[in-house]
Each structure stands twice: as C-alpha cells, then as structure tokens.
Amino acid sequence: KIGNNLGLPEPALVNTLEGLEEDVKDETGLDVKYPVDVKGAEVLVITPSADFFAEPHIDGLIGYGKVFHAAGISWTMSSHASEAANFSMFIGSAKNLHRQAMRIREAALDLGVKRIVVGECGHAWRVAYSFWNTLIGPFDFLDPRYPVPQHVCEVTYDLIQRGALKFDKSANDDKVVTFHDSCNVSRASRMGNMPGGQFVIPRAVVKAAVNKFVDMPQATINEGTFCCGGGGGLLTDDLMELRVKGAMPRMQALQEVVDHHGVTHIAAICAICKSQFSKVLPYYKFDMNMILSVHGLVSSAIRLGPVNQ
Known part of the structure; x- marks a missing residue:
C-alpha cells in the first residue's frame, strides 16, 4: 500500500532525503539533490529501502546522488515505488511478484522517465534482470539506447569508461x-x-x-x-x-x-x-x-x- 518494505510514507521519505542533502552540503559545499517524484527526470532510481536509513547502505545512496550530480544526469526516486526488494521471489508468489514490480512500471510511466536504474540489491537485480521483461514489460516507452533494467554499477562504470567522472x-x-x-x-x-x-x-x-x-x-x-x-x-x-x-x-x-x-x-x-x-x-x-x-x-x-x- 505504501511502496516499500519499511512502511515509510512519502513525507518521511522526503524528510529523510532532505536530511541527506543537508549532510552532503555540509561535506562538499554543493547542492547535491536526492529528489522524489520529479516528473520529466531522465532516470528513475529504484533502490532497496535499507538505503534510506541504515549504514553502510545509506552511504551507497549518497554515492548514487553524487554520480548523477557529477555527470549532470537528472534523476528521481518515486514515493509510489520506493522499494527495489521483491521478497515474493523467496515465497514463490507470482501474483505478489507481479503486483510489487508493477508499481515500478506505474511510477516510470507517471514520471515520464527515459530509463530505470536499480540500486545495490542482489535479489532485486535478479528480479529486474530475469523477470521484469515478462512481469511488467514491454518497455517501449523508455529510451532504447539504454538497457532495461540498468544497474547503478553499469551507469557508474559507463561514466568512468567515458572519462565523465573524476576520483581522488x-x-x-x-x-x-x-x-x-x-x-x-x-x-x-x-x-x-x-x-x-x-x-x-x-x-x-x-x-x-x-x-x-x-x-x-x-x-x-x-x-x-x-x-x-x-x-x-x-x-x-x-x-x-x-x-x-x-x-x-x-x-x-x-x-x-x-x-x-x-x-x-x-x-x-x-x-x-x-x-x-x-x-x-x-x-x-x-x-x-x-x-x-x-x-x-x-x-x-x-x-x-x-x-x-
């Protein structure tokens, strides 16, 4: 009903991400955004809800935002689909597997994004990579230049290969x-x-x-x-x-x-x-x-x- 395994409603999600923005501002002096429900963004990020509250998970989410900021890629998360994990795979429920995955398709269509990127979550990536095409496809509304789904590591790797990111x-x-x-x-x-x-x-x-x-x-x-x-x-x-x-x-x-x-x-x-x-x-x-x-x-x-x- 809410969109993530934590039962984290939209106001709490937004508040959490605004807190991250403040932390990153203190660290870098820059306005790195962690946006929610931004229509017209290029990328919809679907990440495990652990990324919103626990270490070391949240450090990864901070890293995603910095990558998109450095590359100049507009992105957003969704309060409707704020969970990459799909535990229905573990209980063998095709109905629930489909129901939870469908929230991601709905969010992508509503926000008008061009690609969907999955965060650091093992079984979420398995569900996305192996099942999304039949669960919630086709994805003909997304940019065909990018794979569906795309892992956040693929995004970062591609940017590294093109020299778009710099590291110390x-x-x-x-x-x-x-x-x-x-x-x-x-x-x-x-x-x-x-x-x-x-x-x-x-x-x-x-x-x-x-x-x-x-x-x-x-x-x-x-x-x-x-x-x-x-x-x-x-x-x-x-x-x-x-x-x-x-x-x-x-x-x-x-x-x-x-x-x-x-x-x-x-x-x-x-x-x-x-x-x-x-x-x-x-x-x-x-x-x-x-x-x-x-x-x-x-x-x-x-x-x-x-x-x-």
Missing part, C-alpha cells in the same frame, strides 16, 4: 578493500554487454575509487562465490545461529586476505549481504563496520567541485 583515490587510502560477489548477481543475472560483466563491472567501479584492492581466493569468488549466509529469506534474528554457520565459508576466505594482504574492508552490492555481514562479522572477530557499499567508496573518492578538487 587517496580519500580511501585508509582502506584495503576486497569484494564479495553476491549470489543473486553472480549466478542468476549479468551486467553489461560482456560475459562475466557482473564480476568485472563492480570491481572496476571499486578500483576506480581505491588504490588498494585485493580479491579473495579465486575459488571463492565470481560464479564460485559463497553465500553470505543470510539470503533466501534467512535474514531474521530468529535464525542467527544458522546465519553465522552459513557465513563461515565467506568468513574463512575473508580471513585469508586479511592475514596475507592486510584487507581492512569488504564491499558488496547487495542489501541482504550488507545487513548479514553487519551482524555476523563480529562473531568471527571482525569489526561490524568492515562491510561497505560499493557506492559508499565512490562517494568518498568522487570529485564534484572546487571543495573536492
């Missing part, structure tokens, strides 16, 4: 970063126009924003990645013991690069993975703040104006 990597020199491949992205979808783009593109975005990047052992990444331990509907405190056990393979791989390469942080593009790691990292003697959003790293390093030159 030294802003992240306090970090040695590795990357966790999320299951729904790695084994149930793709990115870009190349095989394995879902592995190449997020890493390229991370590497554009940091000087020190290390992959975990080859057998534990890409299509051979390990589950975070919280996917498939397991992300509840009632199942914490199971979640901790499920995270063990990834935590062991992480420990290896911590020990041998001094890794300090792990980045991910899935809201469930980020929430899971925030809870289970301390069980394995890691700091809960070790988990980061990819676009949180982008946010720290991107150069927007004279203040950040």
Whole structure:
C-alpha cells in the first residue's frame, strides 16, 4: 500500500532525503539533490529501502546522488515505488511478484522517465534482470539506447569508461578493500554487454575509487562465490545461529586476505549481504563496520567541485 518494505510514507521519505542533502552540503559545499517524484527526470532510481536509513547502505545512496550530480544526469526516486526488494521471489508468489514490480512500471510511466536504474540489491537485480521483461514489460516507452533494467554499477562504470567522472583515490587510502560477489548477481543475472560483466563491472567501479584492492581466493569468488549466509529469506534474528554457520565459508576466505594482504574492508552490492555481514562479522572477530557499499567508496573518492578538487 505504501511502496516499500519499511512502511515509510512519502513525507518521511522526503524528510529523510532532505536530511541527506543537508549532510552532503555540509561535506562538499554543493547542492547535491536526492529528489522524489520529479516528473520529466531522465532516470528513475529504484533502490532497496535499507538505503534510506541504515549504514553502510545509506552511504551507497549518497554515492548514487553524487554520480548523477557529477555527470549532470537528472534523476528521481518515486514515493509510489520506493522499494527495489521483491521478497515474493523467496515465497514463490507470482501474483505478489507481479503486483510489487508493477508499481515500478506505474511510477516510470507517471514520471515520464527515459530509463530505470536499480540500486545495490542482489535479489532485486535478479528480479529486474530475469523477470521484469515478462512481469511488467514491454518497455517501449523508455529510451532504447539504454538497457532495461540498468544497474547503478553499469551507469557508474559507463561514466568512468567515458572519462565523465573524476576520483581522488587517496580519500580511501585508509582502506584495503576486497569484494564479495553476491549470489543473486553472480549466478542468476549479468551486467553489461560482456560475459562475466557482473564480476568485472563492480570491481572496476571499486578500483576506480581505491588504490588498494585485493580479491579473495579465486575459488571463492565470481560464479564460485559463497553465500553470505543470510539470503533466501534467512535474514531474521530468529535464525542467527544458522546465519553465522552459513557465513563461515565467506568468513574463512575473508580471513585469508586479511592475514596475507592486510584487507581492512569488504564491499558488496547487495542489501541482504550488507545487513548479514553487519551482524555476523563480529562473531568471527571482525569489526561490524568492515562491510561497505560499493557506492559508499565512490562517494568518498568522487570529485564534484572546487571543495573536492
């Protein structure tokens, strides 16, 4: 009825985003906008509602806004469709899957956007990439020059390739970063126009924003990645013991690069993975703040104006 899993109504959503604008203004001295329901914007961003309130998710949302600002791309979010997550996939309800996805089509048509971009959410990207065409297509009202759907990492990667974004990597020199491949992205979808783009593109975005990047052992990444331990509907405190056990393979791989390469942080593009790691990292003697959003790293390093030159 409201448009997101938090039950966050439009006034609360707008207030949250206005708060972000103030924070970014204090940081950069620039008026970076986080707009809602702007008709005629080029891009509609559909992102997980975790991006509106929790770290490290919200740092990613801040990064999206900075990317669009730097590139001069007009964008908006929608109060009608303020949720990328579609948990109906986990319960096998085609009716609910369609009902929730349809809000996105309705919002895109109402706002008159030219493309739809999905934020950092693993199973949301799987639903969008694998099912939107039959769930809520056709998308003949969107600009045919862009893929439908388009991942925010694809947007940032394309801008990087064209030299449209500038970064100061030294802003992240306090970090040695590795990357966790999320299951729904790695084994149930793709990115870009190349095989394995879902592995190449997020890493390229991370590497554009940091000087020190290390992959975990080859057998534990890409299509051979390990589950975070919280996917498939397991992300509840009632199942914490199971979640901790499920995270063990990834935590062991992480420990290896911590020990041998001094890794300090792990980045991910899935809201469930980020929430899971925030809870289970301390069980394995890691700091809960070790988990980061990819676009949180982008946010720290991107150069927007004279203040950040």
